[in-house]
Amino acid sequence: MTEDLTNQFSDTRDFKRMDIEEKILSRSSGFKVPGGKSREEALADLKKMISERETGIVSMEGKRTRIIWRISAVAAGILFLFGLWHLSQVVSETKVTAGKGSHTDYVLSDGSQVLLNAESRIVFNKKNFVSDRQVILEGEAFFNVAKGSSFRIITPNGEIMVLGTSLNVFSRNDLFKVTCLSGKVLVSAGNQSATIQQGESAELFGENLKTFRDAKLQYVTGWINGEFYFENAPLSLVFEEIERQFNVKFVGRESDNEFFTGSFINKDLKAALEIVCIPMGLKYEIGENRKISISNKK
Secondary structure, eight states: OHHHHHHHHHHHHHHHTSOHHHHHHHHTTTSOOGGGOOHHHHHHHHHHHHHHHHHHHHHHHHHHHHHHHHHHHHHHHHHHHHHHHHHHHHHHEEEEEEOTTOOEEEEOTTSOEEEEOTTEEEEEESTTTTTSOEEEEEEEEEEEOOSSSOEEEEOSSOEEEESSOEEEEEEETTEEEEEEEESEEEEEETTEEEEEETTEEEEEETTEEEEEEOTTHHHHTGGGGTEEEEEEEEHHHHHHHHHHHHTOEEESOOOTTOEEEEEEETTOHHHHHHHHHGGGTEEEEEOGGGEEEEEEOO
């Protein structure tokens, strides 16, 4: 028994030292080779078949690698061209801004005039503007649009399509109002749209776009001359406009439950504060860094 185990162990150790051909011959010694071939001939056929399979695999891998390289090259070319296109769009993108305490007058390449209120801006593609008249507006602006192809104004709250007209657009936070001073304007907000003509306004009330005849049309564009009119407006909105026009900051007071009717001019800060604060029973104090504190009069 011990001798058998020793011989078996010896055979196993010898088998590990064999090369692949010797292992195949050793393990196949007890089997008959079909077709009348010798074991050596069968082994040669097997080696040939393995070689051909490996060659086929290498060939397929080579083709696959070439295909991948071609696809990668095409993809890289597309990405490169897209990058150039995107870069050209960015380079040709023009921004016109009116900062706090200032207004900006700008004439577009098609001859349309844009007047920007304080803290407002427009963005457009200067390169293609004549063929694609489109601007993005944030804030408030007056447009005197030159006749030509359709002129599109995009705001966060809605879009306006005009054909040679003048209009005022106000879009700040969730407030949106468009007033037509001449011609005809198509206003869209969400899934709603309305066409307004000279003397009419379209305004977003909550989620509803409503149109109406604006009885106080002259007040809508008063800001162009530095005059700001309010009728039963939240005091917070009045203070926000003062901040924009004079580049100041109100601190330490909430005023959402108070409403103001009146007007101020953006030429004198103290005069504007007195016009707003005195009727409301308020007092103001201008501190450092143009910060203004508001409190109730005792």
